[in-house]
Amino acid sequence: MLECIVTKFGGSSLASDEQFRKVRSILELEPTRRYLIPSAPGKRFSGDEKVTDLLYLCHRKASEGQPFAEDFAKIRERYMSIANGLHLKADIAGKLDEVEQGIASGKGADWCASRGEYLCGLLMADYLGWRFLDPADGIVFRADGMLDDAQTQEKLSMLLADGESTVVPGFYGALENGEVHTFSRGGSDITGALVARAVNADVYENWTDVSGFLMADPRIVESPAEISSITYQELRELSHMGASVLHEDAMFPVHRAGIPTNIRNTNKPYHPGTMISRNAPHEASVPTITGIAGHRGYSVISVEKNMMNSEVGFGRKVLAVLEEEGVCFEHMPTGIDSMCVVVNSEMLAPHRDQIIARIEKLVGNSGSVSISDNLSIIATVGRGMVHNCGTAARLFSAMSRARINVRMIDQGSSELSIIVGVNDSDFEATINAIYHEFVG
Ligand code: ASP
Numbered sequence: 001m002l003e004c005i006v007t008k009f010g011g012s013s014l015a016s017d018e019q020f021r022k023v024r025s026i027l028e029l030e031p032t033r034r035y036l037i038p039s040a041p042g043k044r045f046s047g048d049e050k051v052t053d054l055l056y057l058c059h060r061k062a063s064e065g066q067p068f069a070e071d072f073a074k075i076r077e078r079y080m081s082i083a084n085g086l087h088l089k090a091d092i093a094g095k096l097d098e099v100e101q102g103i104a105s106g107k108g109a110d111w112c113a114s115r116g117e118y119l120c121g122l123l124m125a126d127y128l129g130w131r132f133l134d135p136a137d138g139i140v141f142r143a144d145g146m147l148d149d150a151q152t153q154e155k156l157s158m159l160l161a162d163g164e165s166t167v168v169p170g171f172y173g174a175l176e177n178g179e180v181h182t183f184s185r186g187g188s189d190i191t192g193a194l195v196a197r198a199v200n201a202d203v204y205e206n207w208t209d210v211s212g213f214l215m216a217d218p219r220i221v222e223s224p225a226e227i228s229s230i231t232y233q234e235l236r237e238l239s240h241m242g243a244s245v246l247h248e249d250a251m252f253p254v255h256r257a258g259i260p261t262n263i264r265n266t267n268k269p270y271h272p273g274t275m276i277s278r279n280a281p282h283e284a285s286v287p288t289i290t291g292i293a294g295h296r297g298y299s300v301i302s303v304e305k306n307m308m309n310s311e312v313g314f315g316r317k318v319l320a321v322l323e324e325e326g327v328c329f330e331h332m333p334t335g336i337d338s339m340c341v342v343v344n345s346e347m348l349a350p351h352r353d354q355i356i357a358r359i360e361k362l363v364g365n366s367g368s369v370s371i372s373d374n375l376s377i378i379a380t381v382g383r384g385m386v387h388n389c390g391t392a393a394r395l396f397s398a399m400s401r402a403r404i405n406v407r408m409i410d411q412g413s414s415e416l417s418i419i420v421g422v423n424d425s426d427f428e429a430t431i432n433a434i435y436h437e438f439v440g
Contacts, residue, residue, distance in 0.1 A: 004163075006035040006201040008170065008192030011042020011050055012209040013266035014120055017085025020127055026207065026269050027128065034165045035199060037192040038124050040116025041078050051075055051116040052171075052185075055103075059112035062103050072100050079119055090126040095119060111180040114172035117188060121169030130165045135191060138198075139173025141181040147173075147190075149253075156198035168195050189250035193261070197253045204254050204261045206246060211265040212274025213238070213245055215291045220428050221435045227291055229275045234290050234381050237417050241293035241379045251276075286384040288391055289438045292431055294378030296424045298330065299345040300408065303359055305367030308337040314362070315339060321358045325351040330377065331410045331419065337367075342408065342421065345373055375407060376427040380434050381417040392418055398437035404430050 007027070013019055027033045040051040054075050061068040076096050083092045099115045118134070125132035138159050140151040152173070160166060170188020175181050183190050189206060196204035213235070216224040230238075232255040239248055245263055254261055260277040308314055315332075318339065322329055331342040348355070352371065359369045385391045392411070395418055399406060408421030422430050 003032055004035075004199055004201050005030060005033045005203050005205055006037070006192060006196040006199060007033050007205045007207060008037040008188060009039065009266065010188070010206075010208040011039040011052070012044075013042075013207050014038055014124070015041045015044040015048075017082045019266065020082060020086055020124070022266050022269070023124070023207075024128060026266065029269065032202075033205070034163070035160070035195055035201070036124060036128070036130070036167045037170045037188055037195055038117060038120045038167065039170050039188040040120050041082070049074065051078055051120075052113055055113050055116050056109065058103050059107075059109050062106070068103065072103070076100075079123065082123055086123075086127050088123060088126045090122055092119065092123060095122060108179070110172065110182045114169075114180050114182050117169035117171045121167045125167040128165070128167065130167050133159060133166050133168045135168055135170075135172055136174035136178070136180055138168070139191065139194065141173055141175050143175060145175075145181060147183075148176075152194055153198055156194060160195070160199050163199075183247075183249070186247040187249075189247035190253075193250040193253040196259050196261075197257045200257070201259055204259055205264055206250075206261055207264045207266045208245060209265060209267060210245060210263075211268055211271040212263040213291065215289075215439060216431055216435050217242070217293070220431050224435065225439055227274050228272065229277070230290055231383055232276055232278055233414075233416060234383060235276055237379055237381045238291045238293045241377070242295050287382065287438070288384040288388060289380055289382035289434075290384065291382070292378065292380050292434055294376055294427060294431060296374075296376045296427050297345045298342050298375040298377055298421070299348050299371050299373045300375055300421070301341045301343065301348075301355070301359070302338065302370050302372070303340070303363060303367065304338045304369075305363050306337060308339065308367070317362050318359055321355055321362070325355055325358075327351055327355070331408070331421075333408055333410055340408070342375065342377065374424040375421045376424050376430070377408075377419060377421050378427070378430050378434070379417045379419045380438075383416060385418070386415045394437055395420075395434055398433040399430060402429055402433040404433065 009023055042050045054071055058068040058071050079092055103112050121132055138156040140148040142148045170191040172180055172182045192204055213227040214224040215227055218224055232251050258278050260275055262273055262275050264273040265271050327343055327347050329341045329343050333340050356369055363369055404422055404426045406420055410419040
């Protein structure tokens with residue numbers, strides 16, 4: 001029997017009074033669901049507006065001295081219709097007035113945006129009859145805007161120590177001087193993870209509008225299979241390459257604390273979703289690959305230099321050029337007297353000429369530097385690949401049958417992923433070829 005579950009509900013799960021009702025029945029199904037982290041109400045239908053976007057818009061208009069009453073009226077209407085639809089008693093109209101006045105009085109962007117979660121949390125606490133905890137009292141940011149992890153853990157665990165069912169709005173906390181500060185967009189996922197760690201939850205449930213992760217992007221592969229279990233490490237690899245359901249930073253607190261995250265669908269509450277855990281055992285039933293993800297738009301900086309292999313420190317000098325220009329690299333396959341550095345083309349663009357000139361200077365007359373663009377990188381990820389002979393052979397045979405030229409190969413020593421670089425024009429065909437080879 002699970003003892004304590006922390007639940008986070010995304011914006012689409014809280015977009016209307018009907019969605020609020022679904023949330024309550026999900027909580028009623030499992031009484032150990034004792035903590036709830038709401039996002040701000042999201043889109044009810046495609047083309048609808050997210051409350052957070054409207055709040056940023058009101059703030060921008062107010063700071064430019066433009067009227068924003070019409071935009072604020074849309075926000076007011078969203079909350080009032082939820083409150084009226086659920087017959088709530090809380091004085092939400094008064095709170096909305098305070099927010100409107102705050103925006104007009106020149107409050108900062110973070111304060112304005114955070115009111116989406118704040119108001120949603122007030123409504124939810126009223127609806128459920130649960131305690132409301134303002135995260136400005138428990139989530140601490142340092143003056144440089146980074147989370148103060150240790151203080152947050154200490155404060156949150158103290159504030160939640162009594163085990164009482166509590167609503168903690170997502171997305172924001174406060175600087176040490178009390179000023180409200182937000183995470184980056186989608187940051188309620190991080191709040192949920194911090195609360196889960198603070199109460200030492202058995203599981204952190206992240207409720208959204210999809211039933212977990214898919215093995216590949218459905219815009220590329222037709223009806224890809226669902227991923228029922230994945231490790232944090234695998235997910236890190238996949239999300240870095242573009243698979244997005246969860247905020248990247250939401251994984252670290254729960255991963256380190258050994259708390260699994262379960263991605264669930266508010267509209268299909270009985271679907272088990274995807275379970276993300278630290279050490280999913282290497283059972284026989286684990287499929288060879290867990291998922292495939294990729295990105296277009298990389299460039300390869302190729303550097304050749306006679307006797308590079310025996311020159312101590314050359315690689316460091318090349319990477320120092322990138323570091324000094326503020327460009328991070330993704331991969332670095334090397335040959336005997338050559339090295340390639342793969343970087344994001346957009347990030348490279350403003351520094352391109354400078355980087356070439358500086359590396360050319362390092363190489364001198366004994367080599368060359370060139371950049372080629374339009375590279376896609378595709379990661380095939382899976383703990384099932386470890387010690388499993390023939391996975392790479394299958395992957396490359398599938399690509400060769402599809403007549404795809406491999407421009408780059410990289411496999412980390414963890415054997416958790418095989419990374420291939422192909423022409424941008426082969427991006428979708430590569431993902432399909434790999435998917436159908438392993439999944440059918
Ligand atoms: N409401 C915020 C956003 O739209 C935070 C969140 O939903 O997690 O980004």
